[in-house]
Amino acid sequence: MPASEQTKPALRSYLAATRAFTAGKETPRQFLERSLELLDSWEPQIGAFVATAVPAARDAADRSGERWRGGEPLSPIDGMPIGIKDIIETVDMPTEMGSPIYRGNRPRADASCVALLRRAGAIILGKTNLSEWANIRSSHSISGWSAIGGLVKNPYVLDRSACGSSSGSGAAVAASLGAASLGTETDGSLVCPGSLDGVVSLKPTVGLVSRTHVIPISHSQDTPGPMGRSVADVAILLTAMAGTDPVDKATAQADAHKTDYLAAIAHATLRGKRIGILHVDASPPTDENAVFARAIAALRKSGAVIVPVKFSPPDPKPSGDAELLELETELKVDLNAYLSSTPPAVKTRTLADVIAFDKASARENALLGQDIFIAAEKTKGLSDPAYLKARAMLMKIARTDGLDKILNGLDALVMPTDEPSWRIDLVKGDNDSSNTSFLPAVAGYPHLTVPMGTVRGLPVGISFIGRAWSEATLLVLGAGFESATHARRAPTWLPSLENSAAANTAFAPAAGGIIR
Secondary structure: OOHHHHOOOOOOOHHHHHHHHHHOOOOHHHHHHHHHHHHHHHHHHHOOEEEEOHHHHHHHHHHHHHHHHOOOOOOOOOOOEEEEEOOEOEOOEOOOOOOHHHOOOOOOOOOHHHHHHHHOOOEEEEEEOOOHHHHOOOOOOOOOEEOOOEEOEOOOEOOEEOOOOOHHHHHHHHOOOOOEEEEEEOOOOOHHHHHHOOOEEEEOOOOOOOOOOEOOOOOOOOEEEEEEOOHHHHHHHHHHHOOOEOOEHHHOOHHHHOOOHHHHOOOOOOOOOEEEEEOOOOOOOOHHHHHHHHHHHHHHHOOOEEEEEOOOOOOHHHHHHHHHHHHHHHHHHHHHHHHOOOOOOOOOOOHHHHHHHHHHOOOOOOOOOOHHHHHHHOOOOOOOHHHHHHHHHHHHHHHHHHHHHHOOOOOEEEEEOOOOOOEOOOOOOOOOOOOOOHHHHHHOOOEEEEEEEEEOOEEEEEEEEOOOOOHHHHHHHHHHHHHHHOOOOOOOOEOOOOOOHHHHHHHOOOOOOOOO
16 A cells, blocks of 8 residues: 555644643544544554553543643643553553563552653553563564564554664654653663654653652663653653652652753754764765754754764773673662562562573563573672672763763754664564664763654654753753754655565666566
């Protein structure tokens, strides 16, 4: 089917819908029903959700409508239908992390970030699929696959990766299956699906949003974050989610730094903003470089001051090894602590139990191994000198000699977020080579990606990276860029670029055929 026949009208941003709620021209229930129509039509093609709560969502939308009619919405996200990554606990739906280990696991409480969203009137539409165990189980990853949910597909081109591990959250937002979603990131799992699925995604400063009742990988790097079709929708979600949680010590400073992020971008301007760009030797130049060059030109035209930055990136081998040791060590400690507190229905109480379960499960072994789990089980804890050395090295690379130095005198650093999406590959697994997420992930600093254009119909994003607690600044820059470029395009639902009419024509022999 041609793309023009497959493409359906996408839902507008939720903030735009609230203007219609205020004027009495639309209701939250009507917004929800259009989202559900799209979900019925397109969810089977992309596998973005593992569970939905439609009756409860309709009831919540009706209650929200009453508040809007009375002129007393709880917040700008009152009535917003959102998906929640299936690593974040919800009291009314199972939280299974994509693994049969947790099949039917019903938590006793919402994650703190979910509780705050409900309190602000958000509607939890369902749980989104993910890369099982948030891509930390195996070094041979296929982003977006879980043993429970199957494979998430990219709604732009269905045989391309939606990226992980927040793949279902990114694909759902791109396809208008809800207004927005929550994902999580340890390193790249919010910004990569944001870029590849053509949506806005923010990895906050570690400690701005609580991780309580979020299944952990690394207390040094984990954070939930919002994903939406506009910078404004991400801003209103972050406003509701941010804050200090006594249970999560990393959030001790959150109340002192959080703000009304929607108000912060109300009059967003790029004029006078100092934005750094790293020199990249693009030999030969790529289509993505051309899109990025146009994005930089748009920033400059809008009044931003573009500042070339000299920086020698860290050697990928030792820095990657150090990060992996940090993640493996913290995974064992943090996951064992989490599993010890789960309901009795969860029989795996340690990482060693998880490894044994996976080893005995045919479906768990269908595509992936568990070499990272096995290596994590062998680690020696948070007092191990090797771990402490790796942690100190990472802080020097990412903060002292990295972003702290790069961002001196700048409002943000900009880079292409990732390559265009790659084809799903059972043999080679994920095969992107981007490392844009590494420095902000390891440093615990904020990272925003905004659609900047397409390469052969595949979305690519631009990253705005800042120092700790600079989310408001990054959102202002993102909103200014979004307003200047309007670069986001709705999904096209192509089965494959290689099977398109243009590709078939190019793949055919030239006129005249084979010379005999």
